[in-house]
Amino acid sequence: MSEQPEHVDEAAFANEQVPLASLPAHEQVALEPISSRYALRAALGQLVGWGVAAAAAWLLPIPEGVRFLGSPALPWLLLAIAALASSLAWLDGRRRAFALREHDLIYARGLAVRQTVIVPVVRIQHIESASGPIERALGLERLTCFTAGGLSADLVIRGLDQARAERVRDFVLRRIQAREKPQAAEPEPEPEPMRGEDG
Amino acid sequence: MAETSAWRRLSPWSVVFILLKGAVRTARENLPVLVGVGAGIALIERIGARELIAAAIAVAVVGAAISVVYYRRFRYHLTGEVLRVRRGLLEVVEIELRADRIQHIGVREPLSMRPFGLAVVRVSTPGGGKHDVELPGIRRQRAHELVDALTNARGEVAPPDDDPHALAADVRFRASPLGITLHGVANQSILVAVAAAAPILAQLIPRLEGAQARALGEAVQELGVRLGSHTAAWTLLALTALALLLAGSILIAWVQYAGYELRREGDRYAQRSGLLSRQEQLLATPRVQAIDWVETAVGRALGRSYLVCRQIGSASKVAEPGGAFVIPALDRQAAARLLDEIWPGTATTPALHRPHRAYRRVLMLRASLPAGLIFTLAAAAMGEPRWLLALPVALLALWPLAYARWRAFGYRLDDRFLWVRRGLLGRRRVIAPPARAQRVVVSQSLLQRRRELASLTLTLAHGPVTIPYISAAEARRLADRVLAAVETTRAHL
Numbered sequence: 108m109s110e111q112p113e114h115v116d117e118a119a120f121a122n123e124q125v126p127l128a129s130l131p132a133h134e135q136v137a138l139e140p141i142s143s144r145y146a147l148r149a150a151l152g153q154l155v156g157w158g159v160a161a162a163a164a165w166l167l168p169i170p171e172g173v174r175f176l177g178s179p180a181l182p183w184l185l186l187a188i189a190a191l192a193s194s195l196a197w198l199d200g201r202r203r204a205f206a207l208r209e210h211d212l213i214y215a216r217g218l219a220v221r222q223t224v225i226v227p228v229v230r231i232q233h234i235e236s237a238s239g240p241i242e243r244a245l246g247l248e249r250l251t252c253f254t255a256g257g258l259s260a261d262l263v264i265r266g267l268d269q270a271r272a273e274r275v276r277d278f279v280l281r282r283i284q285a286r287e288k289p290q291a292a293e294p295e296p297e298p299e300p301m302r303g304e305d306g
Numbered sequence: 307m308a309e310t311s312a313w314r315r316l317s318p319w320s321v322v323f324i325l326l327k328g329a330v331r332t333a334r335e336n337l338p339v340l341v342g343v344g345a346g347i348a349l350i351e352r353i354g355a356r357e358l359i360a361a362a363i364a365v366a367v368v369g370a371a372i373s374v375v376y377y378r379r380f381r382y383h384l385t386g387e388v389l390r391v392r393r394g395l396l397e398v399v400e401i402e403l404r405a406d407r408i409q410h411i412g413v414r415e416p417l418s419m420r421p422f423g424l425a426v427v428r429v430s431t432p433g434g435g436k437h438d439v440e441l442p443g444i445r446r447q448r449a450h451e452l453v454d455a456l457t458n459a460r461g462e463v464a465p466p467d468d469d470p471h472a473l474a475a476d477v478r479f480r481a482s483p484l485g486i487t488l489h490g491v492a493n494q495s496i497l498v499a500v501a502a503a504a505p506i507l508a509q510l511i512p513r514l515e516g517a518q519a520r521a522l523g524e525a526v527q528e529l530g531v532r533l534g535s536h537t538a539a540w541t542l543l544a545l546t547a548l549a550l551l552l553a554g555s556i557l558i559a560w561v562q563y564a565g566y567e568l569r570r571e572g573d574r575y576a577q578r579s580g581l582l583s584r585q586e587q588l589l590a591t592p593r594v595q596a597i598d599w600v601e602t603a604v605g606r607a608l609g610r611s612y613l614v615c616r617q618i619g620s621a622s623k624v625a626e627p628g629g630a631f632v633i634p635a636l637d638r639q640a641a642a643r644l645l646d647e648i649w650p651g652t653a654t655t656p657a658l659h660r661p662h663r664a665y666r667r668v669l670m671l672r673a674s675l676p677a678g679l680i681f682t683l684a685a686a687a688m689g690e691p692r693w694l695l696a697l698p699v700a701l702l703a704l705w706p707l708a709y710a711r712w713r714a715f716g717y718r719l720d721d722r723f724l725w726v727r728r729g730l731l732g733r734r735r736v737i738a739p740p741a742r743a744q745r746v747v748v749s750q751s752l753l754q755r756r757r758e759l760a761s762l763t764l765t766l767a768h769g770p771v772t773i774p775y776i777s778a779a780e781a782r783r784l785a786d787r788v789l790a791a792v793e794t795t796r797a798h799l
Contacts, residue, residue, distance in 0.1 A: 133748075133789065134782045210793040222749040225785065227792040230744045254744040254765070255618045261745045261765060 131208075133225055138204035138215055144245040145266025146200030150193040151241055157189030205264055207275055212252065214264050226262045229286065230254045234279045236272055248272035252279070313381040313392075319422045320443025325373035326418070327442065382441055384452060387459035389429070391439045401439055405459035407431050409593060409617045410631075413449050417582040425449040429456065457574065457588060478575070479644060481566035485635035489612065490559030492605030496551050499558065563634050568644075575648075577633070589631045591648055593617055595767035596738035599641060603731035611641050615648070616738075616768040630768075645737070651722060652737055658716025658727055662759050665715070665775035670708035674701050717773045719784050721791070724764065726771050736771050740764075740788040741795040748781050764788060 165182040199218045206213040211227045233253040242248065248269050252262040267275065376395055383390040387405035392398060414426045425446045430438040444452070481489070530539035564581035575589040594615050601611040615631040633644060646653035677700050685693035707730070716727040719740060727735045745765035754760055760781035763772045773784070 131790070132782065132786050211789060217749070220749055220751045221755070222747055225746040225748075225789060226744070227746075227789060229793060229795075255767070 133208075133211075133213060133223070136206045136208060136213060138206045138213065140201075141203045141205055141264075141266035142245075142247055142268045142271075143201070144268075145203065145247060146197045148241050148245050148247060148266065149196035149200035153193040153196045154189055157185055157192055161185035161189060200266065203266060205267070207278065212262060212264070212275070212279070214262060224262055226252055226254065228279055228282050231279055231283060234276055234283075236276050238269075250276060313383045314444075316377060316380055316382075316441065316443050317422070317424055317445055318377070319419075319424055321370075321373050321377045323416075323419060323424070323443045324376050325369055328369060328373060384455055387456075389439070389452075389456065391441070403429060403431060403439060405456050408456060408460065411453055411456060411588045413453055413586040415446065415580075415584040419443060420584070423447075427452055453588065457590070460590065476570045477567055478570050478647065479566075479568040479633065479636070479640060481563055481579075481635040485610070485637070486559050486563050486566065487556050488608050488610045489563065489605075489635040490556035491552060492602050492608055492610045493559065493612075494551065494555050494602075494604070495558040495562075496554035499554070559634070566634060568633060570647075575631075577631070587631055589615055589617070594648060595742045596736055596771075597645065597648065597652075599645065599735040599737065601729075601733045606731070606733060609637055611636050611638070613641060613644060616766070618767040649723070649737070649739075655725060655727065655735065656718050656720070658718045658725060659776075660712065661715055661717075661773070661775040662757070662777065663712075664753075664757055664759060666708050666712040668775065669711050670704060673704045673708055677701065677704060715774075717776075719787060724771070724788075726773060736766075738764075738766050738771070739791070741791040742766060743788050743792055746785045746788055748778075748785050750778065754778070 161182045164185055195218060199216065202218065203214070203216045205215070210229070211225050212231075213223060213225050215221065215223045231252045232255050235251045235253075236248050237251065238248045246268055247266055250262075250264040250267060250272055252264075254261045264272075264275070372395065376393070379392070379394060379398060381390075381392040383392075389403045389405070389408075390400060391403070392400045408429050408431060410428075410430045412428045414428065415424070416426065419425065423446050424443045426443060427441040427449045428438065441449070441452075526539050526543055527536070529542065530536035533539055533542075561581045561583075563579045566577065566579035568575055568577045573591055575591065576586060577589075578584065578586045595618055596616040598614040598616065599611060600614065605611055613633040613636065615633070617631065636644065642653040678697060681693055681697045681700065685691050711730045714728060714730050714733070716725070718725040722739060724738050724740050724743075725735065727733065743764045743766060747763040747765070747770075748760050749763065750760045754775070755778075758778045759775050760778040761772055761774045762776065762781040762784055763770045765771075773781075776784075
């Protein structure tokens with residue numbers, strides 16, 4: 108790296124960054140699978156959604172003159188979609204994985220289109236944890252990370268068990284706090300890595 | 307630096323503007339309803355004109371009362387580097403903004419406020435629209451004091467009050483009248499305006515009397531007879547419409563950018579422009595997240611382009627008047643010179659890489675799906691299956707287009723900058739330091755996995771930038787490079 112823009116201060120950081128071959132490679136990180144209960148939650152979610160639609164198609168009176176909605180095959184079609192969607196969601200849920208590195212969060216998801224989302228911890232402005240009724244029953248929690256400027260969440264990590272979610276959240280929160288009050292916390296901008304926490 | 311230690315109010319005149327703004331907003335939000343009511347004159351007949359006037363007066367009185375209460379409750383306060391704003395009608399909200407969190411500062415002098423010497427100050431934070439603050443109507447002098455105080459607290463050099471001539475010398479760019487006119491021609495902002503007004507037009511056009519449409523048709527017919535050719539008459543009509551569009555676009559460009567001036571003040575840029583309403587915007591150079599260098603198709607032919615300097619937060623939206631920091635009406639040299647000034651080393655676009663050849667096929671497929679749909683629909687609508695025979699011809703014609711689009715796409719990532727260029731006729735280049743990325747996504751579809759390809763998406767301040775269909779190894783390598791850049795930078799915004 109020759110001359111840098113003035114806002115970049117490489118000296119503050121000792122994570123060997125050059126040569127390129129020595130850059131930490133995100134694909135070599137052993138991603139931890141998320142909780143195995145999440146696959147159940149994802150499948151249930153799809154099943155409930157499509158199942159309600161199927162039940163509605165079966166039970167509700169059919170408006171006159173709408174031929175397609177009147178077809179007796181419609182509830183069955185919706186049920187078939189429910190089965191397909193929930194099995195896909197289950198498979199996707201089994202394959203989701205995440206990792207917390209000292210400087211970023213990695214989340215891999217998707218079946219047909221496999222996505223690896225990486226959000227640097229320095230970019231996280233705000234982190235939220237939440238859980239719906241099914242998730243609570245299964246002891247799961249989802250973490251939502253917001254970065255600057257984005258109106259929607261930039262990373263949603265679903266399917267962490269509560270203890271792990273709490274550890275990740277605390278780690279990120281501590282980093283945000285250290286960043287917000289650099290003078291108060293310590294002169295160096297980055298606190299020590301906490302890799303041990305997550306195995 | 308004008309440090310104020312007590313809570314301040316808006317100018318009393320601002321009551322009028324709060325009322326007007328509220329009325330306009332309410333009207334805009336309920337426009338379909340209003341149009342519906344306006345058309346249903348039966349309503350007036352039923353309830354009577356007197357009642358209607360009474361209702362209007364009642365609404366106006368309530369609106370005025372609300373405005374007065376809002377004005378009376380509105381307070382702002384600047385101590386050191388914290389701007390506090392207290393506002394609200396029933397629920398009073400107090401917002402605290404630390405100067406170093408502020409991303410975007412703008413001062414607007416709407417035409418209606420200029421006789422009163424008032425201005426609107428708007429500041430926004432990285433958090434998005436929810437925490438943006440607007441002071442709707444304070445004295446112009448105070449607005450500028452406030453802006454200077456805030457930028458000073460942010461650690462930028464504000465202009466010295468005693469020597470305005472020193473600043474005049476540092477004008478970095480001034481838009482010429484010709485430049486503004488060409489900018490209008492190149493950008494067709496009227497189309498945006500028409501698109502924005504589309505919901506209203508959709509309401510109004512069906513209400514046009516058939517007689518009016520017939521009258522237009524007859525007028526053209528008559529003109530055709532006089533000219534001796536109907537084609538000529540319709541061409542004339544089309545040309546007139548085009549000329550009107552052009553005139554409208556030029557007018558919009560003039561209203562927005564007349565007297566445009568970009569000055570450098572220490573570590574920041576300030577731009578002023580506006581024919582009727584005047585706006586001033588500030589851009590702190592270290593806070594620039596990405597720059598879009600945009601050449602529209604017409605603009606490329608005219609050699610005109612513009613730069614959009616992106617900051618974090620809602621202010622990055624171009625659609626909003628005075629939103630993004632747009633440097634308009636640039637010719638190529640001026641654009642390159644300004645780019646190089648903001649980020650040294652960006653004057654010349656480096657040699658760019660192309661995505662994998664498989665991307666051509668993807669572009670082709672993406673273009674042919676709508677084409678197939680259009681031809682099928684056309685064949686179905688006209689009841690002539692012959693139209694479907696034209697489809698293969700159209701698809702053949704799409705091949706070179708897809709190829710050209712693939713060729714036009716280019717990317718490069720080095721230690722200092724990410725470059726992404728795209729667009730066949732119009733051209734857009736995104737330039738951003740990789741350390742500014744907010745999020746990195748590597749994605750692989752089934753097809754991509756079979757060919758060991760991947761797409762890399764970087765989320766920047768204003769949205770995602772995708773480098774599609776590069777080798778998977780390259781995508782990962784670039785992702786790691788971006789991450790290393792982000793994680794070694796100290797500036798977290």
